[in-house]
């Protein structure tokens with residue numbers, strides 16, 4: 001790309017559109033195509049879905065998949081970075097239990113920064129990646145008031161197992177739970193440079209706030225119902241359907257559209273086919289929970305909704321998106337409260353956003369980093385006047 005190449009013709013119609021589609025920078029970790037969805041460092045997500053989350057995190061930070069030596073070394077590195085600083089639990093103990101888990105997550109990340117920030121972009125980003133499983137596990141425990149017998153953080157475990165070990169739910173199959181969470185994490189780690197939370201995180205970091213403050217800002221952005229919290233709404237929607245009878249599901253979908261409510265789990269701003277991340281999760285569901293009532297509902301929905309949505313030519317993509325199946329799978333393995341679902345999204349995105357912040361701060365512009373963000377806003381309805 002030469003410095004002179006014209007990338008975009010801007011007209012006043014682009015103002016106040018949320019910068020939709022306007023190129024503002026480059027991204028080294030991932031890109032999204034309309035038919036194959038997200039690719040991490042060139043690899044289609046469908047080819048990465050069953051890899052160890054640690055290996056995919058390595059990919060995002062190093063732009064290459066690790067060989068087996070590099071993989072083991074990186075897993076050890078994350079273990080050595082994983083211990084939470086003292087004092088985190090005291091802060092969690094003081095938070096309101098009816099506060100949304102995403103607000104807890106944002107405060108938790110800020111707390112990690114206040115108590116254990118180092119001031120180095122890469123080291124802080126990797127420390128945060130390594131500390132997320134314990135932080136998230138503790139958020140569940142404190143917010144639910146399950147304070148007795150919290151297992152010690154076992155740093156010899158991998159990232160996912162450290163979370164499930166902290167959570168320590170009775171009567172669940174931890175190996176299936178670990179498989180669902182590992183797949184969830186890999187699928188959600190990154191999604192290009194311009195999605196709201198990633199953009200917000202990089203914008204905050206551009207003013208040289210810490211990785212922790214930047215990531216807390218990114219999590220606040222992710223918490224909105226139009227962004228990350230759609231996965232909570234999507235499972236609540238599936239719960240509301242309450243049937244897997246095809247005719248009843250179709251009547252429900254038509255009723256939602258008539259009432260001008262969204263059919264959750266379908267449609268996308270960029271994709272024009274079923275999101276491969278949905279395809280992967282459907283395949284996993286067929287393996288682990290084909291007879292789960294909610295899974296039966298989404299299996300039918302996957303056939304019915306695109307057919308009904310296609311009747312409206314305005315809808316650019318009637319197919320399933322990433323959020324259609326994730327809640328059903330999390331619910332199946334014992335993570336039954338949809339209010340927590342966006343925190344898994346946040347946990348995953350810490351890797352992609354962290355890697356993108358490190359790239360922007362230490363690699364872009366020959367290592368100088370991207371300057372502080374400063375888009376231009378044009379004054380409107382502000383004629384010059386003076387106080388009499």
Ligand code: FAM
Nearest residue numbers: 227230262263264265266267268269314315316317321322
């Ligand atoms: N249900 C009802 N209406 C829909 C729809 C759906 N699933 N998908 C699109 N539309 C409507 C949309 O609201 C818009 O209507 P207006 O012109 O009246 O504003 C019209 O169809 C054209 O929309 P589009 O160009 O096809 O898509 P957008 O880029 O505007 O919107 C979504 C994309 C994801 C916001 C939209 O498809 C939607 O609301 N889906 C349901 C909610 C959902 O599943 N969200 C999670 C998305 C997930 F992938 C994520 O990003 N986390």
